[in-house]
Amino acid sequence: MSKTIIELKHVSKVYGDTVVLKDINIEIEEGKFYTLLGPSGSGKTTILRAIAGFLDPSQGDVLFNGKRINEMPANERPVNTVFQDYALFPHMNVFENVAYGLRIRKTAKKDIEERVANALKMVRLNGFADREISELSGGQQQRVAIARAIVLEPAVLLLDEPLSALDAKLRKDMQYELRELQQRLGITFLFVTHDQEEALALSDEIFVMNDGEVQQSGTPVDIYDEPINHFVADFIGESNIVAGHMIQDYLVEFNGKTFECADAGMRPHESVEVVLRPEDLDLVAPDAGKVTVKVDTQLFRGDYYEIVAYDQLNNEWLIHSTNPAKDGENVGVTFDAEDIHVMRLNETEEDFDARLESYEGE
Amino acid sequence: MKKSSTNVAFYVPYVLWLALFVIAPLVLIIYQSFFDINGHFTLSNYATYFSSGTYILMTFNSVFYAFVITVVTLAISYPTAYLLHYTKHKQLWILLIILPTWINLLLKAYAFIGIFSQNGGINTFLSMVGIGPKQFLFTDAAFIFVASYIEIPFMILPIFNGIEELNESFVNASRDLGAKWWQTFTKVIWPLTISGVKAGVQAVFIPSLSLFMLTRLIGGNRVITLGTAIEEHFLVTMNWGMGSTIGVVLIVAMFIIMFLTGERKKKRGRRA
Numbered sequence: 001m002s003k004t005i006i007e008l009k010h011v012s013k014v015y016g017d018t019v020v021l022k023d024i025n026i027e028i029e030e031g032k033f034y035t036l037l038g039p040s041g042s043g044k045t046t047i048l049r050a051i052a053g054f055l056d057p058s059q060g061d062v063l064f065n066g067k068r069i070n071e072m073p074a075n076e077r078p079v080n081t082v083f084q085d086y087a088l089f090p091h092m093n094v095f096e097n098v099a100y101g102l103r104i105r106k107t108a109k110k111d112i113e114e115r116v117a118n119a120l121k122m123v124r125l126n127g128f129a130d131r132e133i134s135e136l137s138g139g140q141q142q143r144v145a146i147a148r149a150i151v152l153e154p155a156v157l158l159l160d161e162p163l164s165a166l167d168a169k170l171r172k173d174m175q176y177e178l179r180e181l182q183q184r185l186g187i188t189f190l191f192v193t194h195d196q197e198e199a200l201a202l203s204d205e206i207f208v209m210n211d212g213e214v215q216q217s218g219t220p221v222d223i224y225d226e227p228i229n230h231f232v233a234d235f236i237g238e239s240n241i242v243a244g245h246m247i248q249d250y251l252v253e254f255n256g257k258t259f260e261c262a263d264a265g266m267r268p269h270e271s272v273e274v275v276l277r278p279e280d281l282d283l284v285a286p287d288a289g290k291v292t293v294k295v296d297t298q299l300f301r302g303d304y305y306e307i308v309a310y311d312q313l314n315n316e317w318l319i320h321s322t323n324p325a326k327d328g329e330n331v332g333v334t335f336d337a338e339d340i341h342v343m344r345l346n347e348t349e350e351d352f353d354a355r356l357e358s359y360e361g362e
Numbered sequence: 363m364k365k366s367s368t369n370v371a372f373y374v375p376y377v378l379w380l381a382l383f384v385i386a387p388l389v390l391i392i393y394q395s396f397f398d399i400n401g402h403f404t405l406s407n408y409a410t411y412f413s414s415g416t417y418i419l420m421t422f423n424s425v426f427y428a429f430v431i432t433v434v435t436l437a438i439s440y441p442t443a444y445l446l447h448y449t450k451h452k453q454l455w456i457l458l459i460i461l462p463t464w465i466n467l468l469l470k471a472y473a474f475i476g477i478f479s480q481n482g483g484i485n486t487f488l489s490m491v492g493i494g495p496k497q498f499l500f501t502d503a504a505f506i507f508v509a510s511y512i513e514i515p516f517m518i519l520p521i522f523n524g525i526e527e528l529n530e531s532f533v534n535a536s537r538d539l540g541a542k543w544w545q546t547f548t549k550v551i552w553p554l555t556i557s558g559v560k561a562g563v564q565a566v567f568i569p570s571l572s573l574f575m576l577t578r579l580i581g582g583n584r585v586i587t588l589g590t591a592i593e594e595h596f597l598v599t600m601n602w603g604m605g606s607t608i609g610v611v612l613i614v615a616m617f618i619i620m621f622l623t624g625e626r627k628k629k630r631g632r633r634a
């Protein structure tokens with residue numbers, strides 16, 4: 001168990017009557033890669049600003065190594081930020097931008113040159129040192145912003161959508177670079193993105209945000225396999241979400257049929273939502289399936305076919321299949337008990353964790 | 363093709379205005395400066411200007427006082443504009459700062475005569491607290507004070523606009539990278555608002571070169587600047603040629619200031 005470096009305790013932020021953050025409780029451990037994942041306007045940047053020192057929380061404490069730092073000025077906090085809008089100094093060239101923090105720290109000239117060159121190399125911008133900021137493309141500017149922050153090797157690095165302007169290939173490269181850098185230097189990363197694939201691929205732990213609240217936190221696998229509610233299930237990956245009833249532990253009813261499942265701890269006959277991931281569904285002959293659906297459309301996605309189909313009750317089913325189906329054809333869909341994930345309505349994260357604990361520990 | 367001809371049409375009023383009110387007077391002044399008091403074409407006006415100690419001293423005086431006035435105004439205006447940027451009702455405050463510029467210069471000068479004179483407000487107060495009346499009017503300090511007072515709005519406005527345009531995230535980025543307030547100011551805020559400062563310096567320095575009403579009313583003609591000299595030549599000695607020559611000198615000075623404070627093309631890879 002490594003030590004907690006940053007902690008937000010009951011942090012909330014209110015502008016006028018708009019509540020932007022609602023009772024945020026986050027614990028960040030040293031040396032790990034954390035991601036804040038959520039739709040636009042969910043409060044991700046606001047959390048980073050509270051940690052970096054550009055925003056006074058309306059309520060709650062920001063702790064660094066156990067000490068309250070609410071009043072500590074931004075320049076004294078041992079965190080650096082890659083800003084969502086880059087905020088590169090327009091009157092300095094690339095070299096001077098990246099060297100800025102080092103010059104403030106009165107680093108020796110030779111050191112500065114070496115470290116800036118290394119940082120620029122890492123973001124694939126060697127040879128751009130003498131460029132003016134206005135002479136760079138958006139993606140190049142974004143990488144200068146990354147270089148400017150990482151060159152200081154802070155204890156904690158806050159990255160606000162640092163790869164949003166890059167093409168797919170460069171983005172992948174930079175993901176590897178960032179992850180490698182984070183592990184090599186042991187820097188704690190708090191990374192903001194609304195790209196769920198990026199979050200799943202990079203993070204040790206993810207905080208899923210919506211409407212100023214942390215909906216769920218956990219490892220990528222936990223969050224993907226056991227989303228706490230409709231929002232998380234829908235936001236992370238693609239999913240089929242169907243309303244149903246819990247008959248008893250390990251038995252759920254939906255689509256008019258009863259299925260075995262791997263979930264327990266609900267009240268009998270409680271209304272629930274059932275999540276089935278499209279890649280867990282297999283196409284079989286109509287009479288061999290647990291559900292029979294009629295194929296509506298399909299798209300070729302490269303490594304799989306994405307099939308949209310409807311059952312008799314007109315529920316939509318999203319299926320990922322390696323083999324194509326025929327439009328208008330009736331097919332059977334089958335899945336295993338473990339592929340079913342049952343979610344209670346309005347369950348808090350605490351209750352959810354406790355319930356999982358109670359039957360998974362057996 | 364059509365488009366460019368409409369574009370040309372848009373320029374017509376501007377070019378006309380420029381020709382009538384900028385180019386023509388300039389040409390007239392330059393033309394006039396080559397004639398002596400008897401209407402003969404001559405270069406003697408320039409010879410007089412450059413050989414006479416009085417004119418050189420006057421020029422030096424003008425530049426010196428304009429410089430002092432500019433520095434005083436800048437020292438007051440920059441912090442004011444900066445604080446204004448962070449105040450709540452800044453538009454109202456700006457309006458209050460602009461307001462005095464709507465009052466005629468002469469009225470303001472007379473108001474100050476009232477305040478500074480032997481039985482004016484300040485001296486009445488000083489007598490009351492027992493320091494006794496002091497000479498304020500017709501001192502250099504009074505001249506600089508009043509001139510600065512009058513020029514301040516013209517300095518504050520461009521600087522204020524410059525600071526308003528400064529993106530707050532640059533300041534945040536600088537602090538995030540560890541810079542203290544003063545470092546952020548010298549390395550980021552000042553360089554990024556310098557164009558507002560330059561505009562303010564132009565707006566203050568150039569008119570200050572040729573202030574003449576104030577030199578007389580507040581400075582008591584102890585300070586004689588080029589402005590005073592021009593006024594004398596045109597209205598008193600009727601030596602328009604000499605007046606124009608000094609006018610040309612002022613115009614040249616103006617271009618020098620514009621050049622010094624103008625935006626120059628940045629050299630590539632220049633260090634900040």
Ligand SMILES: Nc1ncnc2c1ncn2[C@@H]1O[C@H](COP(=O)(O)OP(=O)(O)OP(=O)(O)O)[C@@H](O)[C@H]1O
Nearest residue numbers: 015018020039040041042043044045046047084194
């Ligand atoms: N100064 C402010 N005054 C009022 N509301 C604000 C202010 N700053 C942010 N907000 C609101 O706070 C909410 C959260 O903003 P925030 O910038 O944290 O979103 P985000 O999750 O970073 O979104 P994005 O992915 O679009 O960057 C938004 O609804 C925004 O409108």
Ligand SMILES: [Mg+2]
Nearest residue numbers: 044045084160
């Ligand atoms: Mg944001």
